[in-house]
Amino acid sequence: MSPISRGFHRRAAPDVDPSRVPPGQHVTADFPVLSAGPTPRTALRDWTFSVTGAGPARSWTWDEFRALPAEKVTVDIHCVTRWSKLDTTWEGVSLDTLLGGIRHEAGFVLAHSDGGYTTNLPAADVMGGRAWVAFGYAGQPLEAEHGGPARLLVPHLYFWKSAKWVRRLELLDHDVPGFWESYGYHNYGDPWKEQRYAGD
Ligand SMILES: Nc1nc2c(c(=O)[nH]1)N[C@H]1C(S)=C(S)[C@@H](COP(=O)(O)O)O[C@H]1N2
Numbered sequence: 001m002s003p004i005s006r007g008f009h010r011r012a013a014p015d016v017d018p019s020r021v022p023p024g025q026h027v028t029a030d031f032p033v034l035s036a037g038p039t040p041r042t043a044l045r046d047w048t049f050s051v052t053g054a055g056p057a058r059s060w061t062w063d064e065f066r067a068l069p070a071e072k073v074t075v076d077i078h079c080v081t082r083w084s085k086l087d088t089t090w091e092g093v094s095l096d097t098l099l100g101g102i103r104h105e106a107g108f109v110l111a112h113s114d115g116g117y118t119t120n121l122p123a124a125d126v127m128g129g130r131a132w133v134a135f136g137y138a139g140q141p142l143e144a145e146h147g148g149p150a151r152l153l154v155p156h157l158y159f160w161k162s163a164k165w166v167r168r169l170e171l172l173d174h175d176v177p178g179f180w181e182s183y184g185y186h187n188y189g190d191p192w193k194e195q196r197y198a199g200d
């Protein structure tokens with residue numbers, strides 16, 4: 001008899017609660033890597049995180065960033081290529097913490113990553129305990145392929161909004177489409193409304 005039962009290879013565990021899976025998605029146990037270019041590898045001593053667009057830029061070194069209060073979160077993530085992954089565990093600094101001390105009236109945020117990737121979000125969507133700059137995954141430092149040393153985590157929107165290797169948030173009074181948004185992905189990207197492409 002095979003030591004591995006056939007059931008082990010089932011795509012979705014039978015105990016997945018269907019109400020947690022947005023329309024058109026399937027649950028995977030894998031963690032696929034989806035990157036539009038090569039994986040940047042910035043040394044921590046050269047890494048900074050900054051917020052621009054509201055007065056003088058705010059900037060944190062890696063050590064300063066890691067000294068900020070961090071949170072452990074367990075969330076479901078949904079990629080527009082139709083995989084969802086439930087109960088992923090992360091550690092990161094919430095954007096409430098990063099933006100909390102900054103006086104601004106920005107309606108929009110454009111996230112900028114090493115390598116040139118960008119993605120746009122309404123400023124309201126990154127507040128209220130719904131967005132983090134995550135540096136840990138599954139109890140380990142976030143791997144470079146998945147956006148380490150730190151990536152945006154905005155689990156209530158399709159995962160392309162969770163910019164890997166994020167280095168800067170630009171506060172804007174007008175909306176500017178990011179990388180995938182300018183190639184026809186939906187501007188907002190709500191997985192529960194299947195906002196995959198412009199016009200959805
Ligand atoms: N900088 C950067 N961030 C990115 C991407 C990218 O190509 N570059 N791809 C996005 C897309 S389309 C998805 S689905 C997720 C994939 O994250 P993962 O590779 O950790 O699964 O990262 C998002 N963030």
Ligand SMILES: [Mo]
Nearest residue numbers: 079080081160
């Ligand atoms: Mo994606």
